[in-house]
Amino acid sequence: MVGHNGGMGTYLITGASGGIGAATAELLADRGHDLVLVGRSAERLAKVTTGLGSGAHARTQVLYRDAAGSPVPGASPAGRRGAVQSVVLDLAEPRRLEAALAVAGLPERLDGVVHSAGIVDLGPVAEQDADHWIDQLMVNLVAAAELTRLLLPALRAAEGHVVFVNSGSGLRARAGWSAYAASKHGLKALADSLREEEPRLRVTSVYPGRTATEMQRKVRAQEGGPYEPEKFMSAATVARVIVNALETPRDATVTDVSVRS
Structure with missing residues (x-):
């Protein structure tokens, strides 16, 4: 996979810092790309960054930066190409x-x-107060829309690709999943609108089923199993599905892909 400029x-x-995001970072690092990793925890991001600079990823130069763009002491180059900014x-x-x-x-x-x-927080409509709705909508939908808006100049400059990791809940809502599913249905709408508005960009929605992540651990606890x-x-x-979509030749776009176990 190469950038638009070859x-x-x-x-x-x-x-x-974990789950599908960290796994995607590993695959992209394997291909020697520069990465910008975003997360809530500096410590967890630093751990992922360190991992990308060792073992199979040793060819990738690792540079840890804080939110102000300043290098964090202790991070050191581990190779001669690529960089990871957190x-x-x-x-x-x-x-x-x-x-x-x-x-x-x-x-x-x-x-x-x-x-x-x-994020996910399950519960019936009768018990999901405004805070439950707001929290999930902010992280799962509004932040994705705002971040996309802010990054559009950089994406346009490279005629880039936007991938939204959605969910099966973005296609069908079930009992107990109303707030989360609403946020994911909204994420599909965001992707579909963006695709029409920005024809020089490629936009993909990925709808995974249940995946072995810490989020799934929380879901199972809330389900009582x-x-x-x-x-x-x-x-x-x-x-791998995400990276395959990114690697699709530029004469086509993978618009929507569902992944089930």
């Missing part, structure tokens, strides 16, 4: 994203953005 690309990934952002407060990004020192060109961050990761898809499997 070289290695630069990709920003939200929710990069930016700490709280997607629960989308109104603050513009100011945070203004000092983050992001690249002027982005070949792709993978929106992988998300055991978390048995071997019964679910791995995050690496979903990440």
Whole structure:
């Protein structure tokens, strides 16, 4: 996979400190791309960044930066090409994203953005108060829309690709999933509108089924059942689907893909 200009690309990934986001970062690092990893926890991002600079990823130069764009002591180059920049952002407060990004020192060109961050809090409509709705809508939908808006100049410059990691709940809502499903239905609407508005960009929605992640552990706890990761898809499997969509030749776009175990 190469950037639009024929070289290695630069990709920003939200929710990069774990699950599908971290697995996608690993695959892109394997291909030598520059990465911008976004998450809430500086410590967890640093752990992922360190992992990308060792073992199979040793060829990738690792540079950890804070939200102000300053290098963090202790991170050191582990190779001769590529770079990993980490930016700490709280997607629960989308109104603050513009100011945070203004000092983050992001690249002027982005070949792709993978929106992988998300939260879930199950409950029936009778018990989901306004805060439950607002929290899930802010992180899962409003932050994705605002971040996309802010990154559009960099995406346009590279004629890039936007991938929204949606959910089966973005296609069908079930009992107990109303707020989460509403946020994911909205995410599909965001993707579909963006695709028509920005014809020089490629836009993909990925709808994974149950995946072995910490989010799934929380879901199973809320459902009152055991978390048995071997019964679910791995995050690496979903990440491969995402990267395959990114690697699709430029004469086509994978617009929507459902992934089931």
